[in-house]
Amino acid sequence: MTGLLTVRGVEKSFGDLRVLRGISFDVPAGTVTAVIGPSGSGKTTVLRTLNALDQADAGVITIGDLSVDFAAEVDRATLTRFRLQSGMVFQSHNLFPHMTVLQNVIEGPVVVQKRPRDEAIADARELLDQVGLAEKADQYPFQLSGGQQQRVGIARALALKPKLMLFDEPTSALDPELVGDVLRVIKDLAAGGWTMVVVTHEIRFAQQVADQVLFLDGGVVLESGPPAQVLTDPREPRTRQFLDRILNPI
Template structure:
């Protein structure tokens, strides 16, 4: 594996090679290659159905690719084939954590219980340690007073911040964000983006699927444009988002920046 990400010259954390995934007769991913440097932010953009979310789910072991390899610099590495099992794929979750579009909080659990569930049940950490970490993280995102409330008592923006805290509590090497603001009212988007920006500034390694192009330009080290299961264009945000070279990328960026 390469020791650096060629796009950023940062030490490589993750290398994805030849990732393929089909659902029935529909091939969603057609040999995707990605490399992510340690401490870098990679933004995946593209139209709905282009395969962006499927990439994230494959990186987190939620989907089993039909082929390809996902390799972390410090392990694990998973080479996918038709007989790869869910258990083999789930080893990737020891290094990554996912923040979902629709929060995916457990409705019958309090905020605190949602955050400590993974560290205690999956990582077998002591409850006292998990609670202390959770309380510190909740306070950090302005939700310390909400620890004993249930998800239905929170706004969408607050629920998504809990989702981010739940991911952070697992202490992952890689954070995966799947359209983290798309389900939010416009006035709540800023609070969530502020937290993500702070994480980027602190050096968290992230893959971010988003339609917020201005935000992607601000936080990403590299932008990858996908369409119909392939990577069409990749590069520095100022290039891909301000002066894209590929005609399909130009059409997509222009449409998002000029919706009317």
């Protein structure tokens, strides 16, 4: 299985705060990597460096056939190409409130990628059907539940046809009863062969869907491996302590 994503020695600081300390890992094509860890461990920053929303200070990130060394100066064209390799789904939906659901989904393909509008609309309708929202195409974000807005956000990211899908705690802002609908969409994407990196606090979801789990603490990958090992028989005491607090909060 070939590696779609390789991350080597990624460093990131914000002022004097060193957030990532030499992060390295591989994500094979068609697999799901779950990233877990305590608040402040660097999970979201890792994800944002993969899309260069936060540009790494050092390290090499390769997505598909595009490799970028962030220790060197990266020109704008390369950075744009790099960002287009992945689609990002955030904690909050960030939909354009003045646009319909369909308009939100086609915005990137038409405006950024300059694809024909008719083609983008056809693709968008297929994607909305895939996430269970075909009948909501002409509604506005305020008419949707939080879970529905998040599923539109997933369709919008998929519409750019990225090689890699990135999810930053996609259910953390949702009411508990809406979480399942979003997780089912992500499970369907996994079954469809999408390559994904998911920052999540949903440990049971990670057990069911992930091919590998990374446990971050203090800006390093403290432990990694298949879910059966990391989540049920972790080697590191810090991993065991974290999981015990998550799974047995009382």
